[in-house]
Amino acid sequence: MRKIYMFVFTSMLLLLSACSSGASSESIKVIKFADAGWDSIRVHNSIAQLIIEEGYGYDTDVTVGTTAATVQALEQGDVNVYMELWTDNIKEVYEKAIEKGSIVKASTNFDDNTQGLYVPTYVIEGDAERGIEPVAPDLKTVEDLAKYPEVFKDPEDTSKGRIVGAPSSWVVSEHLATKVETYGLDDKFNYLAPGSDSAIVASLAGAYKKGEPWVGYYWSPTWVTAGYDLTLLEDHPYDEEVWEENKGTEFPPNDVVIAVHKDFPNQAKEVFEFLKNYETSNDLTEKALDYMEENEAEADDAAKWWMQEYEDVWTKWVPEDVAKKVKESLK
Secondary structure, eight states, X not given: OOOOEEEOOGGGHHHHHHSOOOOOSSOOSEEEEEEOSOHHHHHHHHHHHHHHHHHHOOEEEEEEOOHHHHHXXXXXXXXXXXXXXXXXXXXXXXXXXXXXXXXXEEEEEEOOOEEEEEEEHHHHHOBGGGTBOOSOTTOOBSGGGGGOTTTTEETTEEEEEEEXXXXXXXXXXXXXXXXXXXXXXXXXXXXXXXXXXXHHHHHHHHHHXXXXXXXXXXXXXXXXXXXXXXXXXXXXXXXXXXXXHHOOSSOOOOOEEEEEETTHHHHSHHHHHHHHHOOOOHHHHHHHHHHHHHHTOXXXXXXXXXXHHTHHHHTTSSOHHHHHHHHHHTO
């Protein structure tokens, strides 16, 4: 695929603010996508890019950066398309941007996702085949963790347990840290905000292989939640007022939307129409992520595999002539 990667760092935010690219409503030749750092957004980028390049004749770029940096780039027109914007994780920013018209929602990519604190199921139920005994049989909710700090012992501070949080650069990490404090878990647990998604996975994979206890943040759709037998800890039913006050509920329903810069519908009308039709699900996304993990594949390869397997899904998003061109490119 014809992609040029450009890196956007948090330190560039002020520069971006001062030096906007000056996006206009004129037609464009290169469509720029945001990559905020997780596999599912990369897969959806690759699917959309392949369709746009082969079906509509545009070139594409990918801008890599934190959520904050890439969302700001979208507002300013330095990014045109955001394929997986988790709206409730950045609710205030997203709603303000929609209200002032700097970005436009094209469609909901999927809305059947979950996120929160997970434990390997063997922690609660054991695993007879692996000879693992249940060590926290009464663990059901996030608040129940208070009973088990010694089970999830922090190897660097054995006087407390460890909760592995979201990457420190993600907005959701702040939500989790607040939740830990709200439930008084900070008295018995250290909250660790790792530097990356891969650090969470490495931590989980290491514990899972040994059959050891682990508790930490993850979300679906991912190959992790599809590939490991994990249990999402329950929380209080979502209440907007409580959530806004202290994060003392389950995560809010999270529409994961495709958003574009305000000028994009006029810059590439036919592509915007395609994106308005783009819709998947947690399960469909995890199929591609499973393929990536099992085959050690890149997002581009997973996208091609997915499009061959689920031709009946994506061909509904585009006109017949566009679908024909894309299908030819997949042979």
